[in-house]
Amino acid sequence: MPSPITTEHYLVLSAMLLLIGTVGVLLRRNVVVIMMSIELILNAVNLNLVAFSHHLQQVNGQVFAIFIIVVAVAEAAVGLGILIALFRNKETVLVDEIDLLKW
């Protein structure tokens, strides 16, 4: 008997997560929360990949999800390093106060 939870359920959930993450990136002023929203976006993509991997019974989607996790970890490490350096120089974590390159 096929499961009542279809691939579409996972796709809708993934779209919702992506939307919440995008709104977080666009709306929040705190850099730390913006980086957390980016993690949410990456997880939405992973959920999509795993859903299709399950749908097609091919494991390649999960391999791609692993690579995305690796890139997300690297991004978090470098991003948080930049954040610490930024806080040391500017004493702020609010993105609209970091406007050195703004016209």
Added chain:
Amino acid sequence: MTDIAFFYAFAALTVLGAILTVTLRNAIHCAIALIASLAGIAGLYLLQKAEFLFVVQIMLYIGGVMVLFLFVIMLVNLDGAAKERQYHRHWIAAVASLIGTGAIFATFLHRGAGSLKLESPLPVVPGAGNVETLSMVLFREYLVPFEVASLLLLVAVVGGVIMAKKRID
């Protein structure tokens, strides 16, 4: 039947955690909410028989990345930021993305779940476990990307240390 219950439980955990992550004021509360959300996603992986990713999600995301986030929140003083205005003045872009995705959702829900025209899912092949199959594919077809990923991690480690160091001589 249990499938439905577990899916909706994990989905609710994921979405509620995500919403709290982008709305809460205190960054530590945001991190806790994000941990809940990531745990929900891990449960969804398990429902889809991706056991290896389930373990990776818990060990790497909840155990690794979130601890890194909490460390940085500890190092960076966020008390002042928590008292400030939390949202940008440039909210038009966010509203536009909300409206766009909302329109896609409305169309999707209006036309029903069958409108995606996915082929019917292939039957589950009994055989080797998830970790075995995954490792076979990872170390045979994707060996070069795997090595490049290790190089990327090395660069990220060195870059993170240099960036966070007190003074560069």
